[in-house]
Amino acid sequence: MANLLLIEDDPAVAESIIFVLENNNHQATHVSNLEQATHSIHQDNHFDAAIVDVWLSGEDGLSLFQRNEDGSEKTNLPLIVISGGGPGRTLEAVTARADACGAVTVLYKPFSDEDLLGAIAKAIE
Amino acid sequence: MLNVSFLLAFILATLLGLALFAIGFSLGLMMKWLRAQELAKTETVLDLFSVIDHSNVGYAIADDEGRLIYTSNSFLSMACLSKENNMLNKHWFRLDLASDGLKARRQAEWKQVVRARKNWHGILRWKIGPRRRKFFEATLKYMAPNRWAFIIQDRSLQIESRRQMANQEALTHFLLNNLPLIVTLQHPDGRFLFVTENFAERLGLPISEILGKRPAEIPTFVVTERVQQLFAHAVISGQPLNAAAIEITEGAFKDTHWLYYITPLVDSEGYIDRVLTVSVEMTDKVRLQQERQAFADKLIELQKIEAMNRFAAGLAHEVSNIIHPVGVYARALVENPDIEKRQTYLRQINQAILAAGELLHKTKDMTKPYSEPVDNVDIVALARDLLELINDLNRGRDPIRSTLPEKSVFVRASKTGLRQVLLNLINNALDATEQGGAIYLEIGEAEEAESPPDEPFAIPCPYIFIRVRDEGIGMDQDVQEQIFDTFFTTKKDNMGTGLGLAFVRNLIASWDGQINIKSELGDGASFTVWLPKISKALENGVMEELDGKLAVNRG
Incomplete structure (x- = not known):
């Protein structure tokens, strides 16, 4: 069982992901923007991993996980990136950025429950 | 009888003597008169010479060798020879500053004329200084053995002006042909x-x-x-x-x-x-223009493709977000058909399908601009009608301030499309100014001087610009970069679909136009649409007028 932070702006997508997580005995906290995400990370340091949507209504979800200019990490939470694509967010572009942020894996919506659970297992190893 | 005869003879002799005397006397008188006449004539001739001396005719007498025996004052002054230095006995053809070669040629010619004892008439070039010369019309006439009359007339003015005219003509000719x-x-x-x-x-x-x-x-x-x-x-x-x-x-x-x-x-x-x-x-210029036009067309084509790509990517994003939950719930139901909250999940699936349907419905419009026919649309009249309508609908708010050309301005666009573009931009401005701030609509013609800020050669000049400016909340750089993307919206609570400006941009691109934005967060925004101006049907007008006149003439 893992304690997960879900950053996703689309309520329906978030609800379905939480459904999968809870059915598989994980615990999830859902936030829909960067401000709430930052707040949650600072409040509760017991997250095992974060599941982050790339595009958050104009905000860049990955900016929270980018390394600082001195190379230090903003947060050392293991990262699972989810993306629905979009203008300028091709498979290659998102994968490259996710790699740069040290993401465990990138999942493209729609993804299977197994893919998500597998990614979590990998993240909390 | 003899005496009578003698007397008669005496009388006759006396008469004859008288007559002879009379004749002799009259002859003397006549001679005297004639001499007087001759004298008068000589004076006249001398007068004539003095007149000639003051004219542009000079005369001299030379011997067979060309040595001057007599020179008139006019001859000396015309040939720029001084009176002080005695010119007598000098060869006339050596008295100017001509080259030795030319002097030798003159001498040779003189000898030929003298030998043939014929008259000569021609133009004499007389060099009087560096780059200065005179042209004389010269006449050489035999008078008596070893005596030749030499008469010169100054023709410099005529010849120089004729020469200048010839030069001018040659220059004009040269210019015209080059x-x-x-x-x-x-x-x-x-x-x-x-x-x-x-x-x-x-x-x-x-x-x-x-x-x-x-x-x-x-x-x-x-x-x-x-x-x-x-x-x-x-x-x-x-x-x-x-x-x-x-x-x-x-x-x-x-x-x-x-x-x-x-x-x-x-x-x-x-x-x-x-x-x-x-x-x-203009062939080269036209070719260049054609190449530029082809390049501009290609750019516009690329813009259209890019707009389509963005649209497709945006659509993919939306669809993936909609169908992801469907997959999740469907799998859960397959695994456990009697799952608790079964109805809820089925409802979620159905809602997602409805949302996808609605999305498709909305996006159908996106393909419209590519098929909707374009026409010559008077953008000024269209804007006036629209402003009236919007100001009516938004009573209680400041009316939109407009600066429109007085005359009609035509662009190639679809009328309903152009209405939608304007409506969309004005609606956005109205939303941005809910907390206050004026809205301005400006339409104008731009010549070469003002180019669209991006890809200035993508739109051939001249073009029409339509600018909607508001003093509302404005937007930061990030938002500006994404504002034309499909499904991008800053409007909260599902007020916007994120299709409006993407749709506007696609429409404008389909009319070979562009749209751009200038804004700063908290300091208003200005959207400018650039559309190619329809080239004036001026030539057609001329031809129609011409046809009319020709018809009248034929009639």
């Missing part, structure tokens, strides 16, 4: 009276085969009907024609472009007797 111009002078019936050499060269004919002929009589010179009409129009109306764009598609001038100027010239009575035409070659 400018990228073809100049012709034609009779009103078309016959060529003058053509520049380059015209003949390009036709591959000597000028002599062109002069006197009409254009139709020169096989290699194929002019379009339009050129003929323009020429006829200028002749009939007497009005000059300036810079008509001409394309020649056949004959020696095949595939060339020209600016054609026609100026009818009138005689002293006011009738048109000649027509001056000047043709400026």
Whole structure:
């Protein structure tokens, strides 16, 4: 069982992901923007991993996980990136950025429950 | 009887003596008179010489060798020879500053004339200083053995002015033939009276085969009907024609472009007797323009493709977000058909499908701009109607302040599409100014000076700009970069679909136009639409007018 932070702006997508997580005995906290995400990370340091949507209504979800200019990490939470694509967010572009942020894996919506659970297992190893 | 005879003889002799005396006396008188006459004549001649001395005629007498025996004052002054230095006994042909070679040639010629004892008449070039010379009309006439009269008249002015005219003519000729111009002078019936050499060269004919002929009589010179009409129009109306764009598609001038100027010239009575035409070659410029146009077309095409790509990517994002939950719930239901909250999950699936349907419905409009026919739309009239409507609907708010041209301005667009573009931009401005701030609508024509800020050559000048500016909340750089993306919205609570500006941009791109934005967060926003201006149907207008006049004339 893992304690997960879900950053996703689309309520329906978030609800379905939480459904999968809870059915598989994980615990999830859902936030829909960067401000709430930052707040949650600072409040509760017991997250095992974060599941982050790339595009958050104009905000860049990955900016929270980018390394600082001195190379230090903003947060050392293991990262699972989810993306629905979009203008300028091709498979290659998102994968490259996710790699740069040290993401465990990138999942493209729609993804299977197994893919998500597998990614979590990998993240909390 | 004898005495009578003697007396008679005596009387007769006396009479004869008297008569002889009378005759002798009268003869003497006559001689005296004649001598007086001769004297008078000599004085007249001397007077005449003094007059000549003060005129532009100089005379001298020379011997067989060309040595001066006598010189008139005028001769000395005209030839710039001083009176003080005695010129007598000097060879006349050595007295100026001409080269030794020329002096030798003069001497040789003099000898020939003297030997043949014939008169000589010609022009004498007389050098009087560095780069200064005179031209004399000279006459050499035999008077008596070893005596030759030498008369000179100053023709410098006439010869210099004629020489200048010839130089001028040569220069004009040179310029005319070396400018990228073809100049012709034609009779009103078309016959060529003058053509520049380059015209003949390009036709591959000597000028002599062109002069006197009409254009139709020169096989290699194929002019379009339009050129003929323009020429006829200028002749009939007497009005000059300036810079008509001409394309020649056949004959020696095949595939060339020209600016054609026609100026009818009138005689002293006011009738048109000649027509001056000047043709400026524009082929290179037109080619360059065509290449630029092709490049601009390609850019616009790329923009359309890019817009389509963005649209597809945006659509993919939306669809993936909608169908992801469907997959999740469907799998859960497959795994456990009797799952708790079964109804809820089925409802979620159904909602997602409805949302996808709605999305597809909304996005159907996105493909419209590519198929909707375009027309000449008066953007000014359209904007006036729309402003009236919007101001009516938004009573209680400040009306939109507009700066519109007084006359109609036409663009190629679909009328409903253009309405949607304007409505969309104004609605956005209304939303941005809910907390206050004015909205301005400006429509104008931009010439070369003002280019669209991005890809300035993508839109051929001139073009029309439509600017909607608000003093509302504005937006930061990030938002500006994404604002034309499909499904991007800053409007909270599902107020916006994120399709509006993407739709606007696609529409504008489909009319070969552009849209751009200038804004700062908290400091308003300005959207500018650039559309190519319809080239004035000026030439058509001219042709219609011409047709009318020709018809009247024929009538």
